[in-house]
Amino acid sequence: MRWSSSGACRCRRCCDARSPVRPIAPAIGYAHQRGVIHRDLKPSNIIVNEDVGGTPTAGSHAVPEIKVLDFGLARITDADVAVTTYITDAGTVQGTWAYMSPEQARGNPDEIDVRSDVYSLGILLYELVTGQLPYDVDRAPLYERTRVICEAPPAPLSRRMRSIDRDVATITLKALEKEPRRRYQTALALADDIERYLSNQPILARPPSSVYQFRKLVSRHKAPFAFVATVFVLLAVFAFAMALQSARIAQQRDRALAAERQSVQEAEVARQVSTFLVDLFNVSDPSEARGNRITAREILDKGSDRIERELKDQPAVRARLMERMGIVYTSLGLYDRARPLLEDALDIRRRTFGGEHREVADSMDALGGLMFVDGKHTEAERLHRGALAIRLKTMGEASLETASTQDILAIAIRREETHEAIAEAEQLFRSALATRRKLLGPGDRTIAQTLNNLGLLLSQNKRDYAGAEPMFREALEVNRRVFGNEHLEVSTTLNNLALLLRDSGRLDEAERSFREALTLDHKILGDDHPVVGILVNNLANLLQRKGDLAGAEALYREALALSRKNFGDTHWEAATIESLLGGCLTAAQRYAEAEPLVLESYPIIKSNFGDAHPRSAVALKRIIDLYEAWGKREKAAHFRTMVVQARR
Incomplete structure (x- = not known):
């Protein structure tokens, strides 16, 4: 009968006396001794006659008669063969892909010798052992087949079978070595090692160490x-x-x-x-207030001054208060007041607790959060990565503190907007979300935070609006249930949902969400907070998309004034709004007014993000669009060359 890869001859006990592999190797060795290389060994080219063979001895079985067909890459004789055999020619792939050696796959006849047949015998042996081929190349493109055969290691036999004899695996894998010099040098050498294995003698495929020899002794006296x-x-x-x-x-x-x-x-x-x-909140002397209301800013200023005077000998208390006050200053947009407090808190904790304490990680996250909102993204990412390393070492991955750091680190990484950064940020968001759902259950506010952040990544970086929208809506429901309708977390989620609705073309729904969020932020944060400026800018962009250029211009100017007031004229956020305003004026055909805005903002954005960053590319495109619309083709061409240079 013909030996088929799907027939009964695919036995698990591949090297016993009845197995077809035992006589095949000597048969091929006989051909090699007479100068014949088969080059197309495969099950369809082998006939196994189990009714004919040597006379069995006591305790053994008759060896089946083997016939090897199609020497010299002859035509295919079995209609069931699903792969193609190619003719021999220099530079042409020859043989059957599933059983082909690397040197055959490369198509260079000069490399092919008897060791190519040894490789094919290794494939047959692997298939007999596991019932599967080591590579699945039949459906792969030509270049991928060649790469897999020449470079990819065969799947470990232990992965295909629960129990595999180490000697069988060693013999098989030696025959399947990619480099011919590392294989058995002849088919007879392979046959000799199989015989050694069957007689419980040390095989030649590896040095016979003392441990190895002892293992063989054990196998004979089990x-x-x-x-x-x-x-x-x-x-x-x-x-x-x-x-x-x-x-x-x-x-x-x-x-x-x-x-x-x-x-x-x-x-x-x-x-x-x-x-x-x-x-701190007690005013013991009525004359101290002098009938005036004391603001939170005044209380914070008073407290930060007292910390230096009264808590010099209590570093843990001092650091805790500095961190809390620094976080509040950050939330108020008072970054210059927040930074020294947070830096001092981190320094105190490092000196008090050492470099790998959970409170050191707390300070690193707090300072990193300040750096991020202040536009220092690289420094923010460095601090959050350091905090995450401490969390993983001291608390492990399945902790709420680790999830918190993963969440804020992912926010910082996402700003890079590269494919690798987005993939890493998504993995961190999903890990944090899974931990929080497991440890906190549904409905916790931190789950809503991570849903918000992951939704932003999916909608803005991956344009997966269908995947992001349910995350925003779940986050909005949780925040409203936890905080009520008038809370900063509610306005943040409304803004994020509005961005998704805008980008997916649902502009009227987006405008309603933006205006609801902006009303809340004015009420909660006041008119001058940086977050208010971001929302005003988002609403301006929406109105421009709807064609309301006058309304968009007014809001862009309001957002630009707020950004300059909070961050200064040279901050990247102010420059981004300035560029957007220039684009709006270009759409209104007010080219002379738009020109200084797009030209002055681009260098600031580029210096913060680099030439190749998407933000820089968009700012440069606004300059080109201005000159194209203005009819100044030479200037447009000049800036277009900068696009080409940035891509190199």
Whole structure:
């Protein structure tokens, strides 16, 4: 009968006396000795006659008769063969892809010798052992077939079978070496190693070490060794279990004591922080207020001054208060006041606790958050990565603190807008979301935060509006349930949802969401907060898309004034709004007014993000669009050359 890869000859016990692989290798070796290289060994070219063979001896079986067909890449004789055999020619691929050696796949006849047939025998042996081919190349394009055969390692045999003899795997993989010099040098050498394996002798495919020789001895005397090994394993397992239990008890005791000490320290720090804050808000002398209302900014300023004077000998309390006040200053948009407090808190904690303490990570995240909103994205990312390394080392991945740092690090990474950055940010967002859902359950506000952030990535960076919208709507529902309708988290989610609706063409729905969010931010943050400026800019962009250029211009100018007031004239955010205003004036055909805006903003954006960043590319395109619309073709061409240079 013909040996087929789907027939009964695909046996698991590949190297016993009945297996077709045992006589095939000597048969091919016989051909090699007479100067014949087959070059197309495969199941359809082998006939196995199990009714004819040598006379069996006691304890053995008759060796089947093998006939190898189609020497010299002859035509295909089996209609069931689903692969193509090509004619021999220099520079042409020859053989059957699934059973082809790397040198055949490269199409260079000068490289092909008897070791190519050894490789094909290795494929046959692999298929007999596992019931599968080591590579799936039949459906792959031509270039991918060649790459897999020449470069990809074969799938480990242990992955295809639960139990595989190491010698069988070694013989098979040696025959499948990519470099011919590392294979068996002849088919007879392969046949010799198979015979060695069957007679429990050391195979030649690796050095016969003492351990290896002992293993062979065991294989010849299995019963006594199995009994001794069982007793030894039982004793070892018992001893290991006792030692492990003792170590676990000691570890739990140490953790309990450490947790108790930390709890006492935390309680004392919290008590002192609370006392300080209560005292800070008390105005003991009526004349101090002089009938005026005291603002939160004044209270913060008073507190930051008192920290320096009164808490010099209490570093943990001092650092905690500095961090809290720095975060509040950041939320108020007072970045210059926040930075020294957060930097000092980080420095104190490093000196007090060392470099790998959870409170050091807290300070790094707080300072990183300030750096990010202040436009220092590289520094922000560096701080958050350092915090995440501490979290993973001290608390592991499945902790809420780690999830929090993953979330804010992903926000910083996403700003880079490269394919690699977006992929890393998405992985961090999804990891944080999974941890928070598992540990907190549905409806927690931090889950809504991560949903917001992941939704922004999907909608703005991947244009996956269908995937992002349910995340925004779930986040909006959670925030409204947790905070009520008038909260900053609600306005943030409304803004993000509006951006998605705008970008997906649902402009009227987007305008309603933008205006609702802007009304909330004016009420919560006041008229001069940086976040208000961002929302005003977003609404301006929407009105421009709807064709209301006059309304868009007014809002762009309002957003630009706010950004300059909060960040200065040379900040990238102010420059971005200036560029957008220039684009709006270009659309209104007010070219002379648009020109200085787009020209002055581009260098600032480029210096912050680099030539190749999408923000820089969009700003440069506004300059080109201006001169094209203005009819100044030479200037447009000049700036178009800068686009080409930026892409190099």
